Amino acid sequence: MGIRILNGGFLTTVQDMGRYGSQETGMAVSGVMDTRAAALADILVGNDENEAVLEVTMMGPIMEFTEDELIAVTGGDLGAKVDGNPLPRYEAVLIKAGQTVSFGGMYGGSRAYVAFAGGLDVPVVMGSRSTNLKAKIGGIEGRKLGAGDEIGFRSPKTWLPNMAARKLLLPELSSREHTLRVVMGPQDDCFTEEGISTFLGSAYTISNEYDRMGCRMEGPVIAHKNGGDIITDGISFGAVQVPSHGNPIVMMADHQTTGGYTKIACVISVDLPELAQCMPGHTVRFKKIGIEEAQELYCQWRDYLKQLEKELNCPAEPASELQAVGLAAAVNEDRRYWGDHGTYRVVVNGTEFLVELKREIEQFR
Structure with a gap:
């Protein structure tokens, strides 16, 4: 069949790249927090990068496999093991029926991703398999996974072309200090020059109020010209809201669709995965870049994914x-x-x- 959840861990949900096209109705996009790790996990097991994965937050689940399947675990090092032995990360690995995959620690990063070759048998709701916890839709009954849940595989695989090459270098996740590049706006004109300088020149500490909806930070107050309230408008993943209290809040995957606080900047797409792996107590600095540079960095990342997918899925050529x-x-x-x-x-x-x-x-x- 697939996997049987023996213990759901702290917060394990089914996520893909998000539920797009419905924000006008108030439906959040949701999706994975670390888009980089999730995409790489899917590509390693031969999936489209938008295929649903398990997002494991902090303390991971214990799951028993009832069918042979190729998987890849990426993202944070949460102590992944198979039958008690270390499970390689960023590598396609065959798990046999009867084996158990578990997570037993936090050694770097805060979120891990598990991709399954051929995909999970989870219903598509409004174009996505992502779990929206607040709306209680998607994934498994719109909730986190718990003991007794079972999820089937749609098209399980035990082999893939170029298996020896389906292994990537592990990312560095030990740092507690991070620099996030931002594009300023759309309401940066609502802040004083001193406020802008404070935002770009100060270190902020991630508070305990950090979840899938937003990342609240504490530090020097960012000065507004006339307060932090505006007429409600749209919000994107990575938008940096600054309410009247003057501290930044970065909107994450489950962010609301609209909001009435000033947005001083937006964290660029390629840096959001780094923030997704941060923990409370880590420090963050913001660095201003232009939108053209942000677009170029994003295009480079997309090109890398396309090239990786092409190299891994290219079949061996027959002799001429x-x-x-x-x-x-x-x-x-x-x-x-x-x-x-x-x-x-x-x-x-x-x-x-x-x-x-x-x-x-x-x-x-």
Whole structure:
């Protein structure tokens, strides 16, 4: 079938890249907090990057697999294990039926992501499988996962092309100090020059009031010209609200669709994953950049994802006719066999195997 939840952990939900197209009705986008980690997890197991994953917050779940499946765990290091042994992160790993995956600590970052090859069998609600906890829709009955929940796999896989290459370098998550790049506006003209300088020149500490809706920070007061209230307008993921109390609040994945506080800036898309992995007590500084630079950084990230997906999913090319002639000649003249290297799918009695071949020389007797 899929997975059986034995313990749901602190906050484990089903999320994808979000529920777009319904904000005009008041429906939040939701989706994963760390879009970078979630996208990489999906690509590592051959999924579209918008496929639903499990978002694991701080203390992770315990889940038993009832069917063989390839998974990838990315994001924060929350002590992922399989049957009590360390489970590699940022790597496609085959989990067998009967094995148990658990999370046992917080060694860096605050959120981990688990992607399942072929996707989870979760209903699509308003174009997304994401869990909206406040509206109680999406995911599993619109709530966090708990003991006894079962989720099936839509199209489980035990092999993928280029398995040996489905491994990425682990990100550095040990820092407690972070610099987030921002594009100023849309209400930066509501702040004094001193207020702008304070915002860009001060360190802010992430408070305990940090959840999927927003990240409240504490530090030097950012001065307004005429208070922090405005006529309500739209809000985006990463918008930095500054109410009249003068401290910033960064809107996160479950942010409301509109709000009536001044927004001094917006954290750029490629830096939001770093904030998603922060913890209360970490310090943040804001750095101003132009919108053109922000767009260029985003385009570079998109290009990287496309290239990674292409490299991992490119099947091994069959030998050309010329290569085949050369192989035959080698066998006839030298009685030696040159095996073409690559990754191949082999089906034996209905069971699929992924075979990695390396170039070898074999002397015939």
